Amino acid sequence: xxxxxxxxxxxxxxxxxxxxxxxxxxxxxxxxxxxxxxxxxxxxxxxxxxxxxxxxxxxxxxxxxxxxxxxxxxxxxxxxxxxxxxxxxxxxxxxxxxxxxxxxxxxxxxxxxxxxxxxxxxxxxxxxxxxxxxxxxxxxxxxxxxxxxxxxxxxxxxxxxxxxxxxxxxxxxxxxxxxxxxxxxxxxxxxxxxxxxxxxxxxxxxxxxxxxxxxxxxxxxxxxxxxxxxxxxxxxxxxxxxxxxxxxxxxxxxxxxxxxxxxxxxxxxxxxxxxxxxxxxxxxxxxxxxxxxxxxxxxxxxxxxxxxxxxxxxxxxxxxxxxxxxxxxxxxxxxxxxxxxxxxxxxxxxxxxxxxxxxxxxxxxxxxxxxxxxxxxxxxxxxxxxxxxxx
Amino acid sequence: xxxxxxxxxxxxxxxxxxxxxxxxxxxxxxxxxxxxxxxxxxxxxxxxxxxxxxxxxxxxxxxxxxxxxxxxxxxxxxxxxxxxxxxxxxxxxxxxxxxxxxxxxxxxxxxxxxxxxxxxxxxxxxxxxxxxxxxxxx
Numbered sequence: 001x002x003x004x005x006x007x008x009x010x011x012x013x014x015x016x017x018x019x020x021x022x023x024x025x026x027x028x029x030x031x032x033x034x035x036x037x038x039x040x041x042x043x044x045x046x047x048x049x050x051x052x053x054x055x056x057x058x059x060x061x062x063x064x065x066x067x068x069x070x071x072x073x074x075x076x077x078x079x080x081x082x083x084x085x086x087x088x089x090x091x092x093x094x095x096x097x098x099x100x101x102x103x104x105x106x107x108x109x110x111x112x113x114x115x116x117x118x119x120x121x122x123x124x125x126x127x128x129x130x131x132x133x134x135x136x137x138x139x140x141x142x143x144x145x146x147x148x149x150x151x152x153x154x155x156x157x158x159x160x161x162x163x164x165x166x167x168x169x170x171x172x173x174x175x176x177x178x179x180x181x182x183x184x185x186x187x188x189x190x191x192x193x194x195x196x197x198x199x200x201x202x203x204x205x206x207x208x209x210x211x212x213x214x215x216x217x218x219x220x221x222x223x224x225x226x227x228x229x230x231x232x233x234x235x236x237x238x239x240x241x242x243x244x245x246x247x248x249x250x251x252x253x254x255x256x257x258x259x260x261x262x263x264x265x266x267x268x269x270x271x272x273x274x275x276x277x278x279x280x281x282x283x284x285x286x287x288x289x290x291x292x293x294x295x296x297x298x299x300x301x302x303x304x305x306x307x308x309x310x311x312x313x314x315x316x317x318x319x320x321x322x323x324x325x326x327x328x329x330x331x332x333x334x335x336x337x338x339x340x341x342x343x344x345x346x347x348x349x350x351x352x353x354x355x356x357x358x359x360x361x362x363x364x365x366x367x368x369x370x371x372x373x374x375x376x377x378x379x380x381x382x383x384x385x386x387x388x389x390x391x
Numbered sequence: 392x393x394x395x396x397x398x399x400x401x402x403x404x405x406x407x408x409x410x411x412x413x414x415x416x417x418x419x420x421x422x423x424x425x426x427x428x429x430x431x432x433x434x435x436x437x438x439x440x441x442x443x444x445x446x447x448x449x450x451x452x453x454x455x456x457x458x459x460x461x462x463x464x465x466x467x468x469x470x471x472x473x474x475x476x477x478x479x480x481x482x483x484x485x486x487x488x489x490x491x492x493x494x495x496x497x498x499x500x501x502x503x504x505x506x507x508x509x510x511x512x513x514x515x516x517x518x519x520x521x522x523x524x525x526x527x528x529x
Contacts, residue, residue: 024490028402032481048458057426058461060468061491135457155457157487 001030001169002037010165018068022161029158030169039131039170043075044163045120046112047135048156050082050346051100053371058156059099062106065164070110073166077115077123078107079136080288080315082347084339091352112163116341117317119227119288121147131174133162138287138363141230144241146223150174153240173240181243182211184254189261190217193380197221198228198362199267203259205237214243214254224290231287232362271365274375279358281374282388283344284381285315286361291324293381297336298327300385306335311354312388315343336388345371360384394523397500401518402481405495408523409474411509412446413502414438419455420462420488429471447511448473449502453485463488475513477502477520 003011011027013020026038048054082100083089089097108114115123118136126132126143132151134140135158143149152172154162162168172178185204191197197218204213218229221244233239243249284297297314306312314331318340321328328338344357345364349372357368358377365378379387415437418424423433429444443466453459463485466472476489481498489496495515505511508526513519 021491025487028486028490029483032402032483032486048461053456054458054461055421055426057421057458057465061461061464155460155483155487157457157460157491158483161487 001027001035003027007038016068018065018070019164022070022164025158025161026165026167026169030171033169033171035169035171037170038165038167039174040166041074041133041162041168042127042130043077043120043132044072044159045077045079045132045134045136045139046107046156046159046163047079049079049103049107049116050342051096051103052082052346052348054103059103062103066106066109070164072111072163074163076112076163077117077120078112079118080116080342080346082342084341087337087339088342088347092348093351096348110164115317115319117288117319118343119290119317122288122290122317123319131168133159133168135159137234138227138231140240141234141242142227144173145230145243146226153234179212179241181214181247181249181254183208183213184251184256185213185215185259186256187215187217187259189264191221191225191264194225194228194360195268195362195378195380196264197225198232199264199271200259201229201232202236202271202362202366203263203267205233205235205239207257208237208239210238210240212239212241212243214245214247214249216245219244219246224293227287228362232366235363235366268378271362271378272376273369274356274377277377277387278391279310279356279377279387280354281311281313281344281349281357282384283313283315283357283359283364284384285313285339286343286345286359286364288343289314289316289320291320294320294324294327294331296381297385298330300382301334301336301389302330304334304389306388307391310388310391312336313339313344315339344368349374358384358387392525394521395504397504397520397522399477399497399500399518399520401515402486402498403489403494403496403515405475405515406513407447407474407495408510408512409445409447411505411507411511412438412441412443412448412473413505413507414450416450417452417454418450420453420459420484421456423455424462424466426462426465426469429466443473444471446473447475447477447513449477449505451502452478452480452482454482455484457484457487459484460488460491463492463494467492467494475515477505477513
């Protein structure tokens with residue numbers, strides 16, 4: 001791999017241990033995947049912020065980096081942490097919140113923005129064709145497929161290294177030859193709602209391995225539906241991008257998969273594990289809600305009351321919450337909780353006594369049985385809100 | 392026995408001698424190895440209950456969460472890490488873990504040639520693994 005003389009000096013340790021180790025991570029990964037050089041990134045997004053998913057393992061490493069006084073060299077954002085500042089922090093043990101604050105403190109000292117969201121693309125416009133080093137898998141698929149930016153699916157540590165160096169090795173999806181579609185996905189029905197888009201993603205993730213698909217019949221989908229599709233795709237598979245039909249490619253050269261209505265129906269069914277439709281928590285906001293989604297929820301719930309014994313969470317970023325103030329007030333007046341900086345998957349719902357989660361997110365339905373030790377009910381937004389109100 | 396030399400690719404520089412601990416199955420460091428004592432805790436793993444401390448840890452490849460890289464760093468800080476890592480295929484989680492924990496690592500080695508208990512000498516500058524001796528099977 002070619003390194004500039006400046007990069008070589010960092011690699012040799014002239015700029016200290018922390019820069020050296022970050023450079024070494026990028027170079028070794030680059031060599032592993034046949035990169036030819038490092039390229040500048042316009043932003044890095046780091047996963048592995050929640051103390052629930054991290055545990056104690058990274059604390060010492062983050063502390064050591066911090067003590068070495070390194071600073072990020074690209075715009076750098078963070079994935080959700082395990083608590084929010086208003087609601088969950090008062091309900092969960094103080095010890096856990098303290099550990100979480102310690103972790104966040106190290107990131108902030110290195111210059112990371114406390115964005116604390118899995119949807120960094122709502123914070124600032126991401127340019128088409130810009131190179132990124134993002135580690136949140138749902139955001140990676142969204143960036144590559146919906147925005148048209150270029151990012152590999154980084155791990156937490158490699159995105160951290162990229163943030164500190166400001167560069168990433170040019171392998172994988174940073175090369176146009178690896179962005180070529182391989183498979184044509186024909187869908188024999190028009191998908192109705194975000195749950196069906198999520199189910200399609202869950203189903204395809206399993207069968208596609210890492211082949212880039214062109215998916216037919218989804219051109220009229222909303223960005224929020226595509227967000228659900230991408231998040232689910234990344235939770236069951238290694239695909240980092242998809243195309244809608246507008247890509248220039250000879251369809252005859254592609255392998256073909258047909259998705260039948262029963263594949264979607266069976267996937268939706270499988271993602272519901274609870275036998276009775278009685279959730280303790282109705283959860284919307286995986287990935288974090290857009291302005292549009294908050295507005296829809298506010299319209300559905302306005303002037304009604306969340307039923308006693310059910311919690312209704314809407315998770316989003318601080319950034320979106322601020323912009324949606326009026327809708328946020330409407331939802332909160334009805335007894336819903338707008339929760340920022342975290343989400344149901346990366347907080348300790350089990351410690352809050354939540355045993356059944358109803359959600360419109362196929363990604364959450366996929367992870368909650370293991371990560372939350374909870375039963376799941378997967379249903380579209382209007383049914384979720386209905387259940388929160390009526391039980 | 393005569394010593395056997397295996398040639399692979401050096402990933403993290405270093406040189407050491409030690410006893411091999413060989414796993415037939417891949418390992419996830421997050422959830423698979425306890426950072427408090429270095430023992431393998433992944434249920435149904437062929438080495439469940441074994442400790443990686445000071446061993447030359449040979450396994451096909453790593454899998455699972457990228458937080459696993461930090462587990463290797465934690466083990467090293469507590470002096471519970473393997474002396475070296477030998478893999479069939481290098482994967483990003485283990486590569487990054489070995490770099491930050493400064494554990495010599497070699498990949499692209501046919502680890503089926505190595506048995507648990509073998510005395511190994513590894514040169515991770517050159518990517519060479521020497522099997523110096525094997526315990527007599529009883």
